[in-house]
Amino acid sequence: MAYKAKNLDRMNKVDIYQPASEIKRRKAGFPLSSSVLSGLFSFLDSLVLAFAGIGTYAYILGNPIYMREIYLFAVAFICLSYFFIGRFAGIYSFASILSPLISFSRLAVTCATTFMLLLAVCFSLKISDSFSRVWMYSFAFSSFSFVLAYRTIGYMTISALTNRGICTRNVVIFGSGEQANRLIDQFKQRKLHFHKVIGVFDDRQTRASAKMLNHPVLGNLEKLKQFVRKNHVDDIIVALPWNADERQVGIVKQLQELPSRVHLVSDLVGFRFPNKPSPTHFGGIPMIEVIDSPLSGWNVILKWLEDRILSGFLLLIFLPVLLCVALAIRLESKGPLFFKQKRYGYNNQIFEIYKFRSMYEGNGNAPPSVTVQASRGDPRITRVGKFIRRTSLDELPQLLNVFLGNMSLVGPRPHAVDHNEEYSELIDGYFARHRVKPGITGWAQVNGFRGETDTLDKMEARVEHDT
Numbered sequence: 007m008a009y010k011a012k013n014l015d016r017m018n019k020v021d022i023y024q025p026a027s028e029i030k031r032r033k034a035g036f037p038l039s040s041s042v043l044s045g046l047f048s049f050l051d052s053l054v055l056a057f058a059g060i061g062t063y064a065y066i067l068g069n070p071i072y073m074r075e076i077y078l079f080a081v082a083f084i085c086l087s088y089f090f091i092g093r094f095a096g097i098y099s100f101a102s103i104l105s106p107l108i109s110f111s112r113l114a115v116t117c118a119t120t121f122m123l124l125l126a127v128c129f130s131l132k133i134s135d136s137f138s139r140v141w142m143y144s145f146a147f148s149s150f151s152f153v154l155a156y157r158t159i160g161y162m163t164i165s166a167l168t169n170r171g172i173c174t175r176n177v178v179i180f181g182s183g184e185q186a187n188r189l190i191d192q193f194k195q196r197k198l199h200f201h202k203v204i205g206v207f208d209d210r211q212t213r214a215s216a217k218m219l220n221h222p223v224l225g226n227l228e229k230l231k232q233f234v235r236k237n238h239v240d241d242i243i244v245a246l247p248w249n250a251d252e253r254q255v256g257i258v259k260q261l262q263e264l265p266s267r268v269h270l271v272s273d274l275v276g277f278r279f280p281n282k283p284s285p286t287h288f289g290g291i292p293m294i295e296v297i298d299s300p301l302s303g304w305n306v307i308l309k310w311l312e313d314r315i316l317s318g319f320l321l322l323i324f325l326p327v328l329l330c331v332a333l334a335i336r337l338e339s340k341g342p343l344f345f346k347q348k349r350y351g352y353n354n355q356i357f358e359i360y361k362f363r364s365m366y367e368g369n370g371n372a373p374p375s376v377t378v379q380a381s382r383g384d385p386r387i388t389r390v391g392k393f394i395r396r397t398s399l400d401e402l403p404q405l406l407n408v409f410l411g412n413m414s415l416v417g418p419r420p421h422a423v424d425h426n427e428e429y430s431e432l433i434d435g436y437f438a439r440h441r442v443k444p445g446i447t448g449w450a451q452v453n454g455f456r457g458e459t460d461t462l463d464k465m466e467a468r469v470e471h472d473t
Contacts, residue, residue: 037175037240038164038200040100045304047103047160051092052085054156058148059084066141076136080124084149088120095119104164104198106157113157117150165198174202176238178266180230180257181245182208182223185271189245190221201241205233227260234264235354243293245271258296265353265441268297299441313415317408324402331362331399334390341367344403349420352443357412359420360403364391404446417445 059081064070067077095116096102102109121142128134167173177193179186186206193201206221207230224233234242242261244254254270261268271293321328332343345363348356365386387395394400407413413420418439 038168038173042304043100043103044098047157048089048092048098050156050160051153052089054152055085055088055149056081058152059145062141062144062148066144067138076133077141080128080137080142080145083124083127084120084145087123088116091119091123092116103157104161106154106161110154113154114150117146117153121146121149168198168200171202174200175240176204177201177241177243178205178207178230178234178239179203179221179243179245180207180227180261182206183245183247185245185247189243189271204237204239205230207233227257231260231264234266239264239266241267241269243269243271262297263438263441265299266297267295267299269293269295309414313408313411316415317405321405321409324405327399328402331390331394331402335363335388338390339366339388345400348423349444350423350440351412351420352440354440356423357407357420359413360406362394362400362403364388364395364400401446408446412443414443414445416448417443418448420444 059077060070060073063073063077092098095112097109097112097116102112106113125134125142128137164173179189190203193199193203203221205224207225207227208223209226224230230242233239242264244257244261246254246257258268258270335343341363343363345361345365346358347361349359351357366388391400404413408415
């Protein structure tokens with residue numbers, strides 16, 4: 007009780023920093039990422055080059071359906087060589103992609119080098135006479151023209167989406183001193199505003215600069231954590247004085263529970279963490295990344311596709327089993343087929359989990375104020391319930407949770423709401439397991455930490471494996 011009273015008192019004190027107008031909930035759009043943008047333009051470059059090669063062949067030599075193998079080899083060689091030479095030349099960097107006209111020379115050199123390499127290979131293999139010179143020159147010219155044109159169109163499209171706030175990255179800053187001011191100034195000086203500062207937080211209001219009036223301090227570190235859990239935040243930037251390394255260590259340890267990237271605008275504290283340079287979507291701002299997002303870039307898309315496709319497929323495969331279990335439950339006892347319970351999911355968001363009912367109705371299946379975990383020999387469990395719990399068939403309806411996007415096939419098992427609140431006070435870093443979506447099975451379950459957690463040691467072991 008003392009612990010809760012202390013927290014409540016601290017939250018009340020923080021409310022004085024809250025602005026009068028209510029902050030609108032920030033949802034996820036399609037935030038620009040340097041890795042995603044680089045991969046996308048790599049693919050589009052290859053597609054455009056292939057189109058240029060086949061298109062010029064159709065215009066100059068004839069039907070591309072009957073294209074000779076040696077010409078197909080040349081087109082494939084150009085696509086592959088352009089990719090590797092382009093990587094070396096830096097044409098897939100964030101800055102180059104978003105400034106095609108400024109990087110005109112790089113694109114021209116990459117294209118010229120690629121075709122000169124093709125000519126050198128053809129000359130070495132003594133097959134240069136097999137190619138039409140008109141086609142070769144036309145292919146080279148059209149390739150450069152098409153790449154430059156589509157990259158310009160791509161830049162204009164990204165600019166339009168950014169101006170509408172669709173491709174922007176939501177950024178939260180912790181710190182309200184000179185470092186934060188310089189950071190915001192650099193964001194404002196950019197031609198395209200990819201970074202939208204949606205909140206500034208600081209434990210010490212007295213440090214707030216006069217220039218921060220456009221971004222009022224919304225509260226302390228606890229308020230920041232609450233804000234991130236209620237809004238979509240891509241990046242958290244800690245902007246504190248460079249000699250505040252000890253304090254930054256403590257702040258980062260608390261921020262590691264959140265599903266956002268954490269960066270430090272500092273050069274001293276970087277030696278305290280195993281780090282890597284921050285993504286290039288921050289440009290030349292001096293920054294290091296100390297906490298990466300568990301899923302970012304293309305991994306987000308791949309994970310989304312994996313969960314949706316596999317869960318849909320598994321629902322069809324197990325449909326006969328689902329019907330048989332449902333029939334057995336209905337024949338043995340009265341009550342609903344499914345047991346529904348509120349649980350914490352990704353970023354501490356509450357969702358409703360589905361399971362087959364394994365207990366008698368009115369004996370623990372209605373969500374009580376205090377969740378009592380089932381134990382061995384529990385009289386509340388039905389005969390069918392014992393079988394489906396032992397074989398894990400009661401978990402099958404969670405495939406629907408995965409298909410709906412509340413859960414993932416693999417991830418930390420979600421706990422009941424009251425258990426979450428209890429263990430979060432007893433175990434440091436407990437909420438770090440909510441940085442990803444909960445799963446039907448996870449690393450803790452694979453290693454034997456499943457079922458009833460009747461001791462704190464068991465829950466600590468589960469949390470350690472989940473995070």
